[in-house]
Amino acid sequence: MPDQTKRPIRIVVAKAGLDGHDRGAKVIARALRDAGMEVIYTGLFQTPEQIVETAIQEDADGIGLSILSGAHMTLFPLVVEQLKERGADDIVFFGGGTIPADDAAELKRLGVRAIFTPGAPLAEIIEFVKSECLKRREVLR
Amino acid sequence: MDVVEGIKRGDRRALARAISVAEGGGAAPLVAALFKETGRAFTVGITGPPGVGKSTLTGALVTRARKEGKSVGLILVDPSSPFSQGALLGDRIRLSEHFTDPGVFIRSMASRGHLGGIAGATGDAVMLMDAFGKDLVIVETVGVGQSEIEIAEVADTTVVCLQPGSGDSIQVLKAGIMEIADVFVVNKADHPMAGQLRREIRVMMTMLDWQGWAPALVMTQATTGEGTEQLWEALWSHHAYLQESGELRSKRAGAFAHEVRNLIVGRLAASVDGAMAGAVASGLMEEVADRVLDPYAAAEQILQRFDPKAPAATAARLAPRVRATVKGLHTASAAEIAHHREAGV
Ligand code: B12
Numbered sequence: 001m002p003d004q005t006k007r008p009i010r011i012v013v014a015k016a017g018l019d020g021h022d023r024g025a026k027v028i029a030r031a032l033r034d035a036g037m038e039v040i041y042t043g044l045f046q047t048p049e050q051i052v053e054t055a056i057q058e059d060a061d062g063i064g065l066s067i068l069s070g071a072h073m074t075l076f077p078l079v080v081e082q083l084k085e086r087g088a089d090d091i092v093f094f095g096g097g098t099i100p101a102d103d104a105a106e107l108k109r110l111g112v113r114a115i116f117t118p119g120a121p122l123a124e125i126i127e128f129v130k131s132e133c134l135k136r137r138e139v140l141r
Numbered sequence: 142m143d144v145v146e147g148i149k150r151g152d153r154r155a156l157a158r159a160i161s162v163a164e165g166g167g168a169a170p171l172v173a174a175l176f177k178e179t180g181r182a183f184t185v186g187i188t189g190p191p192g193v194g195k196s197t198l199t200g201a202l203v204t205r206a207r208k209e210g211k212s213v214g215l216i217l218v219d220p221s222s223p224f225s226q227g228a229l230l231g232d233r234i235r236l237s238e239h240f241t242d243p244g245v246f247i248r249s250m251a252s253r254g255h256l257g258g259i260a261g262a263t264g265d266a267v268m269l270m271d272a273f274g275k276d277l278v279i280v281e282t283v284g285v286g287q288s289e290i291e292i293a294e295v296a297d298t299t300v301v302c303l304q305p306g307s308g309d310s311i312q313v314l315k316a317g318i319m320e321i322a323d324v325f326v327v328n329k330a331d332h333p334m335a336g337q338l339r340r341e342i343r344v345m346m347t348m349l350d351w352q353g354w355a356p357a358l359v360m361t362q363a364t365t366g367e368g369t370e371q372l373w374e375a376l377w378s379h380h381a382y383l384q385e386s387g388e389l390r391s392k393r394a395g396a397f398a399h400e401v402r403n404l405i406v407g408r409l410a411a412s413v414d415g416a417m418a419g420a421v422a423s424g425l426m427e428e429v430a431d432r433v434l435d436p437y438a439a440a441e442q443i444l445q446r447f448d449p450k451a452p453a454a455t456a457a458r459l460a461p462r463v464r465a466t467v468k469g470l471h472t473a474s475a476a477e478i479a480h481h482r483e484a485g486v
């Protein structure tokens with residue numbers, strides 16, 4: 001069987017809840033694509049169940065959730081919970097948006113791997129996604 | 142994870158993983174283990190230009206199929222970027238109401254450089270979904286609108302969607318799409334030019350001699366679901382026709398001949414890539430660029446030493462130069478992409 005670490009990295013980029021701010025999510029989706037990844041964009045208003053089920057069916061290496069509505073302390077933990085429930089917490093879960101530093105720290109404690117806020121360099125985001133997802137593949141192999 | 146056992150058990154993660162393995166070029170053992178379980182699903186291809194409403198229509202068809210309890214697998218193909226090999230797969234946006242339905246499995250697929258409107262592994266993914274037990278498998282093509290005829294090799298029934306007011310009827314005549322359509326859909330029936338497009342297609346159809354099945358023509362408004370019932374009926378009439386006429390078997394035999402040929406060409410292509418990589422490394426292409434050697438002579442030279450059984454290598458890709466990336470990515474991108482390619486990711 002061909003080396004499974006060599007397939008393109010696949011990432012689900014999602015927007016959850018009632019948040020209609022989609023510029024950031026689209027910028028991230030485009031940046032990850034330009035870095036050679038296959039990005040599945042779910043569109044707006046997704047529930048945590050929809051996001052996790054999508055990542056499973058798409059065999060995604062990671063989920064990137066974008067939240068600018070202020071609902072991050074509810075939605076991020078719900079996705080973490082859903083991932084655990086589905087036995088899919090090997091999927092690299094990260095996100096971004098207008099999220100205060102204290103909240104970001106708390107979310108990381110709860111299992112979100114990284115939070116990127118306005119002004120985060122795209123190169124840094126790409127490097128994070130790539131290295132975490134490749135690490136995950138090494139473990140799964 | 143034993144994906145074969147998983148698929149037989151109905152484990153969605155196993156199916157998801159199996160499709161990835163197939164995309165990565167590892168389909169052979171999976172297909173070998175599951176081939177006897179395939180051939181039961183009704184496979185439908187949906188093609189047509191971007192924006193015509195293929196994804197929306199697919200959603201409407203899923204709703205219709207679920208109404209009578211049929212399980213559905215969807216494969217949504219979008220193009221890979223020739224620059225980064227990355228892809229933005231956005232067809233799911235129109236299908237979110239079906240995301241958590243256990244009877245529906247949705248997979249987005251990047252074309253990964255494959256031309257013809259589908260991905261190289263689309264046929265394998267169809268077989269895997271079929272083996273998984275899906276009653277209906279729908280494939281949405283890339284939708285560049287030109288010579289996307291490979292879908293007809295993968296699908297039992299091919300639906301060609303056309304857009305009113307876009308000059309599509311001319312495209313149909315030009316691109317050879319007419320020949321692959323089992324069902325024509327004029328979507329956006331709410332558009333003022335819809336009636337005209339329908340008349341144009343009718344006229345074109347009367348100009349041809351049809352053997353056996355003449356394509357059905359259905360008007361739909363995918364956003365409201367109007368016309369879905371007629372489309373559903375047209376799909377199943379074609380299905381019934383294929384079975385009763387015996388055409389299903391001959392059609393599939395033809396499609397498999399095409400697939401087997403592709404497998405052989407694919408294997409050869411890998412060896413060609415290996416030979417090319419050697420030639421590029423040895424500076425042969427510089428000789429051509431310097432006009433010392435002509436391209437035909439270079440090809441002849443490589444072929445002289447060509448060994449079709451030589452171990453496959455990945456392509457010595459002379460990718461086009463990247464001219465635009467997202468702002469802020471620019472300085473990182475060249476190195477990033479080079480790194481990415483090196484890693485073969
Ligand atoms: C543009 C904008 C809008 C536009 C949105 C257009 C669109 N389609 O996106 C419009 C005018 C529609 C809008 C509406 C509203 N907005 Co507004 N909006 C903004 C604004 C000014 C900029 C957001 C933006 O697009 N930035 C540019 C993008 C590229 O940056 P970004 O999204 O932050 O993404 C970067 C990072 O955050 C991170 N990132 C983001 N997502 C992700 C995901 C992943 C996976 C990763 C890795 C990284 C990442 O990386 C990106 C690149 O660096 C912000 C203010 C601000 N300073 O952010 C307010 C803001 C987000 N809006 C706000 C509000 C309140 C609203 C409204 C409720 C206003 C109202 N009362 O109607 C509505 C709600 C609309 C809705 N349905 O959700 C508040 C939110 C407050 C909160 N969080 O509690 C903000 C913060 C303004 C404020 N200071 O009050 N808004």
Ligand SMILES: Nc1nc2c(ncn2[C@@H]2O[C@H](COP(=O)(O)OP(=O)(O)O)[C@@H](O)[C@H]2O)c(=O)[nH]1
Binds near residue numbers: 195
């Ligand atoms: N007016 C109208 N718009 C439609 C109809 N069907 C789809 N659309 C819209 O056409 C756009 C493209 O649809 P989409 O399904 O993504 O097309 P695809 O690119 O062919 O998959 C979307 O904005 C749809 O809402 C229709 O019947 N009538």
Ligand SMILES: [Mg+2]
Binds near residue numbers: 195196197232281
């Ligand atoms: Mg589409």
